[in-house]
Amino acid sequence: MDCIIISEDDEWAQQLEAKLSQANIQAARNTSKSSLTTEDTLYLVDAANRQPDIADCSKRIVLFTDQPNEQSVVQLPRTNAPQWLLNHLGIGSKGLPTNCGSTSSEGQIIVDNNGVILSINENMSSCLSGAAEQWENTYLDEIFPELTDKTNHPVRRQLNKLCHQGQPCSGHLFAAKNSLGRNRYLEVNVSKLIGNRFLLSCRDVTQRTSSHNAMRHKARFDALTGLANRQLLMDRLRMALARSKRFQRKLAVMYVDLDHFKPINDTWGHAAGDAILREAGARMKDTVREIDTVARLGGDEFIVVIEDLQ
Numbered sequence: 395m396d397c398i399i400i401s402e403d404d405e406w407a408q409q410l411e412a413k414l415s416q417a418n419i420q421a422a423r424n425t426s427k428s429s430l431t432t433e434d435t436l437y438l439v440d441a442a443n444r445q446p447d448i449a450d451c452s453k454r455i456v457l458f459t460d461q462p463n464e465q466s467v468v469q470l471p472r473t474n475a476p477q478w479l480l481n482h483l484g485i486g487s488k489g490l491p492t493n494c495g496s497t498s499s500e501g502q503i504i505v506d507n508n509g510v511i512l513s514i515n516e517n518m519s520s521c522l523s524g525a526a527e528q529w530e531n532t533y534l535d536e537i538f539p540e541l542t543d544k545t546n547h548p549v550r551r552q553l554n555k556l557c558h559q560g561q562p563c564s565g566h567l568f569a570a571k572n573s574l575g576r577n578r579y580l581e582v583n584v585s586k587l588i589g590n591r592f593l594l595s596c597r598d599v600t601q602r603t604s605s606h607n608a609m610r611h612k613a614r615f616d617a618l619t620g621l622a623n624r625q626l627l628m629d630r631l632r633m634a635l636a637r638s639k640r641f642q643r644k645l646a647v648m649y650v651d652l653d654h655f656k657p658i659n660d661t662w663g664h665a666a667g668d669a670i671l672r673e674a675g676a677r678m679k680d681t682v683r684e685i686d687t688v689a690r691l692g693g694d695e696f697i698v699v700i701e702d703l704q
Contacts, residue, residue, distance in 0.1 A: 395420055395421075395422055395430055395431050395432070395435055396414075396419045396420045396421065396435065396436065397414060397419060397420070397421040397422070397435065397436045397437075397438055398421070398422055398423075398424055398431065398435060398436070398437050398438065399411060399421055399422070399423050399424065399438045399440075400424040400437060400438065400439045400440065401423075401424075401438075401439075401440030402440070403440055406440060406472070406475070407423060407440065410438065410475055411423070421438075436455075436456055437455045437456070438456050438458065438475075439455060439456070439457045439458065440458050440472065441457050441458060441459040441472075458472045458475050459472060460472050500517060500595045500596060500597055501514075501515065501517045501518030501521050501580070501595070501596040501597070501598065502514070502515045502517070502518055502593060502594065502595050502596070503515075503518055503529075503534070503537075503593075503594040503596065504587070504591055504592070504593055504594075505534050505553075505591065505592050505594065506590060506591055506592075507553075507590045507591070507592070509533050509534040509535060510531060510532070510533060510534075511529050511530055511531065511532055511533070511534060511537075512530070512531075512591065513526075513530060514526045514529050514530060518596060521570075521572070521578060521580070521596070521598050522537065522570070522572040522573055522578070523572040523573045523574050523576075524572070524573035528573065534594075536571070537570050537571060538568050538569075538570055538582075539569075539571065540568055540569065553584055553586075553592045554586075566581070566582050566583075566584075567579060567580070567581055567582075567599070568580055568582050570596075577600075578598060578600045579598075579599050579600045579602075580596040580597065580598055580599065580600075581596070581597045581599050582594055582595070582596050583595045583596075613625065614626040616675075616689075616690040618668055618671060618672065618690070619671055619672050619675035619676075619690050620675070621675045621679065621688050621689055621690045621696075622687055622688065622689035622690075623689065623690065624689070624691055624692070626689065627687065627689035627691075627697055627699070630687045630689075630699060631647070631687075631699055634687075634699055634701050637701065638701070643701070643702050643703065644703040644704070645699065645700060645701045645702070645703060646698075646699075646700040646703060647697065647698070647699055647700075648697070648698040648699075648700070649695070649696075649697060650678070650695070650696040650697070650698060651693075651694050651695045651696070652670070652671075652674060652694040655667065655670065655693075655694040658670055671690070671694065674694075674696070675688065675690060675696065678696060678698060682698060682700060683700075685701055685702065686698065686699060686700045686701060687699040
């Protein structure tokens with residue numbers, strides 16, 4: 395339950411409850427003893443012409459009174475209480491944060507605690523190459539598989555973890571699938587909303603991330619063959635030697651060069667030589683296992699590292 399209304403004024407309480415309901419905020423009267431509450435439940439106390447007993451109302455209390463004064467609890471005017479409350483919570487008429495909407499410069503997604511998408515703004519739907527209606531009432535893992543790829547970690551737990559126990563998180567980088575099945579890289583901030591919902595604010599960093607990945611790939615892989623280069627070879631060789639020593643397993647290091655390669659370049663040209671190198675590298679890579687490494691040192695020289703030998 396999001397809010398508990400404590401009031402003897404039935405008309406005032408009913409109006410407040412109806413307004414909150416329109417904003418997708420679950421509210422109940424204090425007469426409902428079976429209402430489930432959490433540590434986030436707000437207690438809305440009507441203090442008109444009486445001194446309310448708020449000893450059992452936890453610390454999240456909003457006190458409505460005709461004569462506000464400085465106390466330890468939040469006090470708001472009783473007149474137009476629903477709108478005052480929504481403004482105080484930073485919530486619009488639909489139960490969403492006031493800074494959430496199609497005018498936001500960020501992509502935004504609202505989900506419930508089961509990961510069902512309740513709403514998505516225009517910027518987000520454009521980023522995902524589809525209409526907003528296409529994504530509503532679908533599951534969040536259709537966009538962010540990383541959030542729900544662990545069967546023992548439901549999306550609610552993942553989102554709560556990102557929120558750092560209710561506090562807005564710093565940007566986390568996730569790969570997002572658009573409607574065409576292509577990956578976009580999004581920097582995601584998650585905040586918890588009232589009503590067991592979450593707001594994901596997303597910034598498209600695909601170009602920056604792709605450029606970074608391309609530079610990282612270029613620094614570690616041979617441009618011609620796509621094999622590991624000398625730098626990556628040395629890193630993997632050090633790790634392979636450490637694993638071999640730790641687990642008492644043998645490994646093999648093979649040096650390979652291509653015979654009579656220079657005449658191919660001289661006779662048929664460098665384009666033909668490059669094709670030979672690419673084909674030789676591909677065949678060697680297809681021959682070994684995934685855990686093994688095939689690297690090109692330069693020219694027609696290759697190194698193959700084979701681990702975990704009997």
